[in-house]
Amino acid sequence: MEEERPYWNMEMEPILNTPQMREIQLAKLRKLLQRLYDSAPFYTRQFDELGVRPEKIKSFEDFSRAVPLFDKERLRAMVVEFGGDILKVIDQIIPVSVDDLMIMATTTGTTGVPTPYPMTQRDMEEVWGEAMVRGAWRAGVRSRDRVLFCFALSMVIAGIPTMMGMRKLGAMAIPVGAEAGTDRILLMQTLFRGTVYSGTPSLAEYLIEKCREQGRDPKDLGFRLLMCGGEPGAGIPEVRERLESAYGCRVFDAGAGFGFSCDHEEYQGMHWTADDLAYYELVDPETKEPVPLEDGAEGEALFTVMEGDGMAWLRTSLGDIHQVFVSPCPCGRTGFRYKVVGRTDDMLKVKGVIVYPSMVEGVVSSFVPRVTGQFRIVLTEKPPRVVPPLKIKIERGEEFPAEKLSELEAEMKEAFHARAKFTPEIIWAEPGELQRSTYKGQVFERLYEQQ
Ligand SMILES: [Zn+2]
Structure with a gap:
């Protein structure tokens, strides 16, 4: 024991x-x-x-x-x-x-x-690994756990350095990496039954879709907890709620320094x-x-x-x-x-109002399942300055009828105005139209780079 x-x-x-x-x-x-x-x-x-x-x-x-x-x-x-x-x-x-x-x-x-x-x-051991282990321990990871490492194993610090640094906790590492692709990740998880998922929240979301396409319930993957990082998703209440209910387990947010969210019911930051x-x-x-x-x-x-x-x-x-x-x-x-x-490099200024993509994600996510949750901020000029209205491309939900889009659009614009203090122009996309990523979620469509 x-x-x-x-x-x-x-x-x-x-x-x-x-x-x-x-x-x-x-x-x-x-x-x-x-x-x-x-x-x-x-x-x-x-x-x-x-x-x-x-x-x-x-x-x-x-x-x-x-x-x-x-x-x-x-x-x-x-x-x-x-x-x-x-x-x-x-x-x-x-x-x-x-x-x-x-x-x-x-x-x-x-x-x-x-x-x-x-x-x-x-x-690796006394700084990065030590910090990672402190967070993992607080989240409840112990030596009997099996950690499925789904961050890109090449390059990123959350990949191999975290895996090597966490050795001292004694949990079993299952290195699969985002590069392997979702089919391989699901296969590895099915075979070796990781108890802990370590990866980006957008990949965890993508795995939900993939699982359901295969007629499986993400809960049956058997994760005991999700340690997310690399992007802010797990700190956004709607995203975390969606992950927790799909996987049936707690989701922890880590990163952007030596920080880890706690198990308090409401997100308290890291x-x-x-x-x-x-x-x-x-x-x-x-x-x-x-x-x-x-x-x-x-x-x-x-x-x-x-x-x-x-x-x-x-x-x-x-x-x-x-x-x-x-x-x-x-x-x-x-x-x-x-x-x-x-x-700092994602910061947009819409007529003096500072807007970050995570704010857009928060509002869009609160409309799931009427939208899929996927979106792109369309930039026609080099940021940070944006001539209003800010254009946001949003996928309508799978089941959502096209004839009701104008009603939804008005409701979403109001939500943006109330929560983020700007009113965007909404461009509708079909469900599945925006490309999914196994690494970091893409949030910008930079039209000014294509001209
Ligand atoms: Zn706390």
Whole structure:
């Protein structure tokens, strides 16, 4: 019998988000600054140029004021500077040698250079793996479980690094990967009966359709819980509800940092479970000025992995916009919480109103089954500015009569106006017309790129 305890890490997790933890963080942060200054050429140069002296950084405020954030633009500029040699770039920003790295995961890189996540064994086990295990443990995953890994196993950090990092939990890994396609995923699940699904929510939704096409009930797949991530779907109440009722089990939301949703009945955001591993900040997405962490505050999330080697980048932005909640969660578990509101590069401005695709998804999802839930935001000009009305292509539901569409359209426009503060133009699509994806759901149709 496995020992039952509330947290995987009983030393650190009980003191998350406390003054005691702040002291630990500040000490680790100062140590990291010195280490990077001494051993990462990029930071030696940058600190010297900016006059930053690691020993002079005595508070979190000093840190935020002195150290610029590191985002995709900065990475891109460095890749150009080093003649396209990304390994040389990485050698500049990490405090160990590229030769010490064990695995190179990246983002999918749909636009330009994929963002690399270089990891040493220590990064994978003590940072990434540790954080993943903390979340999985809270969700109830134990060594007797079998985890069906359905994230793309190539590239993405949620794929192989998570699978390898979670070894210490002792659950059985069934690596199948989104690349295998839905038929293969369903076959593997039928054969090896995973108890835990690990993958994107859009793939989980697609599997429901596929299952039903084969005349099967998704409940019979036998999942005990779904650990979703890679995109915001599992944090959207309607999407989560649809997944939970189709699979007959709980759905947990993970990602966009070291965060995991809890088992409270109502979605409370993701608990940040890694204060001792990574320092978390919010900044204004436009001015990059610090945003204080208080209930309801929104901003671009920055991470500084303090225990990292390859992941030890200062104030790194993954381009996500978060809303944070620092008051205790009704679930009773530790860690402040955050919800992913959108992405800096997905942000649209419709006549001054900020719109994120997740808001559109929330409204569209609330109309299922009258619509299928599939949609595309049609952009005729390069975002973020959109000349109203914003055009949204929506699939009508399988059973929904075409002659009632104008009625539904009026109702949906009203819902958009009430919940997202803009009125879109709706373009109707036939059920099944929009292409499904086994990886990340596509939300934009970029007409301006085809002209
Ligand atoms: Zn909670």
